[in-house]
Amino acid sequence: NAGVTQTPKFQVLKTGQSMTLQCAQDMNHEYMSWYRQDPGMGLRLIHYSVGAGITDQGEVPNGYNVSRSTTEDFPLRLLSAAPSQTSVYFCASSYGGGSYEQYFGPGTRLTVT
Amino acid sequence: AQSVTQLDSQVPVFEEAPVELRCNYSSSVSVYLFWYVQYPNQGLQLLLKYLSGSTLVKGINGFEAEFNKSQTSFHLRKPSVHISDTAEYFCAVSETGANNLFFGTGTRLTVIP
Numbered sequence: 001n002a003g004v005t006q007t008p009k010f011q012v013l014k015t016g017q018s019m020t021l022q023c024a025q026d027m028n029h030e031y032m033s034w035y036r037q038d039p040g041m042g043l044r045l046i047h048y049s050v051g052a053g054i055t056d057q058g059e060v061p062n063g064y065n066v067s068r069s070t071t072e073d074f075p076l077r078l079l080s081a082a083p084s085q086t087s088v089y090f091c092a093s094s095y096g097g098g099s100y101e102q103y104f105g106p107g108t109r110l111t112v113t
Numbered sequence: 114a115q116s117v118t119q120l121d122s123q124v125p126v127f128e129e130a131p132v133e134l135r136c137n138y139s140s141s142v143s144v145y146l147f148w149y150v151q152y153p154n155q156g157l158q159l160l161l162k163y164l165s166g167s168t169l170v171k172g173i174n175g176f177e178a179e180f181n182k183s184q185t186s187f188h189l190r191k192p193s194v195h196i197s198d199t200a201e202y203f204c205a206v207s208e209t210g211a212n213n214l215f216f217g218t219g220t221r222l223t224v225i226p
Contacts, residue, residue: 004156031212040122042203042216043157050212058213090156102214104156 001026004105006091012111013081021076021108023091031094032074033102036060036087043090049074050096081112115140115206117217125223126194134189134220136204146187147205147214148178157203163187174198199224 007022025032033048045058049068063085065077074093078085089108094100118137126132138144145164149157161172168180178189187204204217 033213035216040218042117042119042218044216045213048213059215092157096212101159101162102157104158106154106156 003027004091004093004103006089006105006108008108009106010109012113013078014113015081015083017081018077018079019081021078021089021091021110023074023076023105024072025074025091025093025103026072027093027103028071029093029095029103030071031096031100031102032068033058033092034064034066034074034076035090035092036085037090037107038087046076046089078110081110083112086110086112115144115208115215117204117206117215119204119217119220121220122218123221123223125225127225128196129193131192132190132194132198132222134202134204134222136187136189136217138185138187138204138206140185140206140208143209145207145209146178146180147207148172148176148187148189149203149205149216151201151203151219153200160189160202194222194224196224196226198222 004025030051034046035043044060047066049055091105092102094102120135147162148160151157161170163170163180171177201219201221203219205214
């Protein structure tokens, strides 16, 4: 099993550009989520999904869109990048939310200039 | 709503000395509690979790944590640290029955030779 994979590892964007961060898992997990990690702020939940076709907002959803057309994939879209979105982004998956261990991808380091 | 406080942002400790990383949480409902570790340039990995039952929880790499409901704490301990324990440690909480994790701001543990 590859676990949770994320692409790209690094990305530099100019303000106003759009892009999609890819996340895939091969563990047949129902629950997937996106976090951003900023210095001194820990991880904050952006969006999550409890199954294909179902998504919901987390703590910091503004400026991001998600969709879940398959169990395996959960892409995160930045529609118009802003410098405040400079961060490290982690995708995670688990059998369910709550009590289950979340498995994290290696992260995408995004810089918006 | 839940919140998690990790009082120490950085903890330096000499090799083979004991360490305690502190975590306090606030919630109006029952919670699950977790400790995750992040090694440099990697994603997060679960160290241990408390769901119910015994308040002393043992995890990987010799770590353990004790749930104290009256003090709303879930401190992480290791009796003798190694250089390889140098990493960032995150405490996280989830409401029972809910999907999402809320993370603390992290504690950077540095083990000094």
